[in-house]
Amino acid sequence: MKKYIKNLFVFVCICTVITLLLATTNYFTVPIIEQNQIASTNKSLKEVMPKGENFEKIDTSNLTLPSSISEAYKETDGKGYVVKMVTSGYGNNMIIMCGVDTEGIVTGAVCLSSNETLSKEKTYGKNFISKNAQNIDEVDTIAGATKTTKAYKNAVKDALKAVKELSGGER
Amino acid sequence: MKQKSSLSVLLNGIIKENPVLVLVLGTCPSLATTTTVDGAFGMGIAALVVLFCSNIFISLLRKIIPENMRIPCYIVIIAGFVTIVKMSVQALLPSLYETLGVYLDLITVNCIILGRAEMFANKNTVIHSALDGIGMGLGFTLSLTLMSTIREVFGAASFAGIAIPFMENYKIEFLTKAPGGLLVYGILIAVIYCVTHGKAPIKTSFSCEGCPHASSCGKAGCQKEGVNS
Numbered sequence: 310m311k312k313y314i315k316n317l318f319v320f321v322c323i324c325t326v327i328t329l330l331l332a333t334t335n336y337f338t339v340p341i342i343e344q345n346q347i348a349s350t351n352k353s354l355k356e357v358m359p360k361g362e363n364f365e366k367i368d369t370s371n372l373t374l375p376s377s378i379s380e381a382y383k384e385t386d387g388k389g390y391v392v393k394m395v396t397s398g399y400g401n402n403m404i405i406m407c408g409v410d411t412e413g414i415v416t417g418a419v420c421l422s423s424n425e426t427l428s429k430e431k432t433y434g435k436n437f438i439s440k441n442a443q444n445i446d447e448v449d450t451i452a453g454a455t456k457t458t459k460a461y462k463n464a465v466k467d468a469l470k471a472v473k474e475l476s477g478g479e480r
Numbered sequence: 481m482k483q484k485s486s487l488s489v490l491l492n493g494i495i496k497e498n499p500v501l502v503l504v505l506g507t508c509p510s511l512a513t514t515t516t517v518d519g520a521f522g523m524g525i526a527a528l529v530v531l532f533c534s535n536i537f538i539s540l541l542r543k544i545i546p547e548n549m550r551i552p553c554y555i556v557i558i559a560g561f562v563t564i565v566k567m568s569v570q571a572l573l574p575s576l577y578e579t580l581g582v583y584l585d586l587i588t589v590n591c592i593i594l595g596r597a598e599m600f601a602n603k604n605t606v607i608h609s610a611l612d613g614i615g616m617g618l619g620f621t622l623s624l625t626l627m628s629t630i631r632e633v634f635g636a637a638s639f640a641g642i643a644i645p646f647m648e649n650y651k652i653e654f655l656t657k658a659p660g661g662l663l664v665y666g667i668l669i670a671v672i673y674c675v676t677h678g679k680a681p682i683k684t685s686f687s688c689e690g691c692p693h694a695s696s697c698g699k700a701g702c703q704k705e706g707v708n709s
Binding site: 312315316319320323324327328330331334335337338341342345349400422423424425 | 546560567568572
């Protein structure tokens with residue numbers, strides 16, 4: 310019994326030391342990571358809506374949007390909307406951002422982060438440019454990365470539905 | 481057991497006991513991250529840092545860690561250092577973080593790191609364990625960089641993302657796919673086998689000597705090898 314308690318004590322001590330090291334690293338890195346994320350979001354907003362100048366975040370809590378939608382932004386000059394989605398492909402947490410103009414046409418789609426193994430999601434978004442709700446099914450999935458590209462396509466479909474809801478909700 | 485010099489411990493991992501090309505460990509990241517030179521180099525350096533830190537930590541605690549609790553203890557230590565490296569890369573090198581993706585987390589289960597903890601760090605001094613971590617990490621980084629250079633230059637006509645125009649018409653795209661990676665890996669293993677004249681120390685390092693069950697194993701061959709080593 311004494312041996313088990315000693316083993317447990319050693320294990321708990323090692324876990325405590327590692328936790329302290331992690332907490333210290335977290336303390337120093339979190340502000341930098343947050344700044345990077347803000348810069349990355351601003352860059353991605355411009356990338357998915359090249360004609361957009363300034364964007365403001367919309368409160369979506371009172372709207373009924375597809376479950377994959379996590380954030381929505383409105384171009385302040387009324388050029389369209391940008392929607393951020395979290396979906397699952399082969400792995401979890403594939404974050405996609407999609408821009409849609411006032412006529413319901415996709416202006417761009419990028420993958421912000423993912424846990425996919427083949428990295429097809431990094432370039433797949435360009436296939437959706439100029440597509441709308443009627444012709445989005447013309448974009449083919451990629452063999453060998455079917456789950457990833459299918460999830461990506463569904464996310465863009467969700468973005469089109471969400472923008473329809475967002476623009477309808479404002480009228 | 482004969483005491484090795486510090487220099488031989490450091491150099492051991494680079495060719496003689498190269499973790500990827502001789503001991504054939506860490507195959508998953510070796511194939512997955514070698515499509516680009518910068519990704520492969522980044523993965524190698526990240527693994528080197530984790531190997532160095534975990535080897536020192538495990539060697540320091542080798543007399544405290546209970547024998548029957550050593551694997552959970554090693555995993556906690558390795559996973560802790562992997563998370564520290566991950567957070568640091570995410571903060572300081574976001575583009576590398578995006579390139580490596582899920583493979584950065586998978587360093588936790590990289591068998592080179594757990595293998596060196598079990599085979600070397602829990603039996604040797606802190607200095608030797610630190611040098612072993614650096615040597616093995618350098619061997620891993622060099623192997624990955626070499627593999628990725630061949631795959632990217634001949635498969636994608638570029639080097640670290642910089643296009644090589646005169647290679648554009650001669651690129652072999654097959655090399656950027658998984659079967660091409662296996663082919664390059666196999667050729668490099670054959671080359672190293674020729675360079676070391678087939679005297680790679682697999683038997684003494686990874687058979688009975690390092691096996692935790694060697695003393696209780698009844699196989700005559702194992703007992704003989706254990707005595708010889």
